[in-house]
Amino acid sequence: MEIIEQHTVPQLETSLRLSDYLPGIFNIIYSRKGIKNAIKKGLVKVNGEIGNTGKWIKGGEIIDLYQENKTGKNTVYELPVKILFEDDYLAIVSKPAGITVNGNKKRTLEHALPFNLKKSTQRDALQSPQAIHRLDYPTSGLLLVGKTTHALLQLNQMFQNRDIEKKYLAVTYGKMTGNGIIDKPVDEKQAKTIYQVLENIKSVRFGYLNLVEVKLITGRRHQIRKHMADIGNPVLGDAVYGIEGQILKGKGLYLQSQQLTFIHPFTGSNISIRDSVPAKIIKIFPDLDLHYFF
Numbered sequence: 001m002e003i004i005e006q007h008t009v010p011q012l013e014t015s016l017r018l019s020d021y022l023p024g025i026f027n028i029i030y031s032r033k034g035i036k037n038a039i040k041k042g043l044v045k046v047n048g049e050i051g052n053t054g055k056w057i058k059g060g061e062i063i064d065l066y067q068e069n070k071t072g073k074n075t076v077y078e079l080p081v082k083i084l085f086e087d088d089y090l091a092i093v094s095k096p097a098g099i100t101v102n103g104n105k106k107r108t109l110e111h112a113l114p115f116n117l118k119k120s121t122q123r124d125a126l127q128s129p130q131a132i133h134r135l136d137y138p139t140s141g142l143l144l145v146g147k148t149t150h151a152l153l154q155l156n157q158m159f160q161n162r163d164i165e166k167k168y169l170a171v172t173y174g175k176m177t178g179n180g181i182i183d184k185p186v187d188e189k190q191a192k193t194i195y196q197v198l199e200n201i202k203s204v205r206f207g208y209l210n211l212v213e214v215k216l217i218t219g220r221r222h223q224i225r226k227h228m229a230d231i232g233n234p235v236l237g238d239a240v241y242g243i244e245g246q247i248l249k250g251k252g253l254y255l256q257s258q259q260l261t262f263i264h265p266f267t268g269s270n271i272s273i274r275d276s277v278p279a280k281i282i283k284i285f286p287d288l289d290l291h292y293f294f
Helices: 032-040 109-116 149-160 223-230 279-284
Strands: 003-008 044-046 062-066 082-086 090-095 125-131 140-148 165-173 179-183 192-203 207-216 255-263 270-274
Touching: 003 149, 032 044, 082 270, 090 109, 109 125, 125 149, 140 149, 165 223, 165 279, 192 223, 207 223, 207 279
Parallel strands: 140 255
Antiparallel strands: 003 062, 044 062, 082 090, 090 140, 125 140, 165 207, 165 255, 179 192, 192 207, 255 270
16 A cells, blocks of 8 residues: 555644544545544554554654555546646646535546546556545635655645645625635634635625635635635625525535646646636626736
């Protein structure tokens, strides 16, 4: 088995069981259920020893996540996706809204990757490319993908070191001006979001609609959606964190992973990729200066 993610535990105020500490830590597997399954399969090691759900984590431990050895034919979902960058090590694709990144069902973005991407020629090529980070089911936009085992390890380490800059576009409601920083824990983990209001318009139903550029400093589950709701400006179309009576239905979530910027870990080249602005956002802001985004 090959290591695909590695995490060094900071000093903790109180000890936590392995199964309680790990959810939200790894990029590839982040849910509590997924973590427990990985531990059960022996894919998680603590200081070189196979971990168990009841092991106590105190701080200073090195936790490794291993890739599961897969046999047989890979599941392929024939869904065309837009490719914005691809080489022998990694790729950047545009995830459509309304599809999960991974999971047990056939209809996932990861199952569509072999249909869209070329297999790496490197010796450590993956049987099927894997997403490096996650996007919510209703969120569209850029997703970074690893095509080799070494790429998974390197890119995941870059995410942990915050060497990959992620910017999002969101439409929020309720008047917003200027810029700001939201520094508030998400799921009891430190979380920080920086935002800048690019444009706003008056709305009969919502008072104001705002086009907001959001930069994630951390990457917690639903971080943007929770933080925007926390300051009283939920993301348009958010049925989970929106204000009752002001939830736009049938149009999806107005949130897009818009830009990824980083230094290529193998070639050393500067990578800065932007996705096109969704048509439903342009419809709200028809006078938007699209030159800003290219």
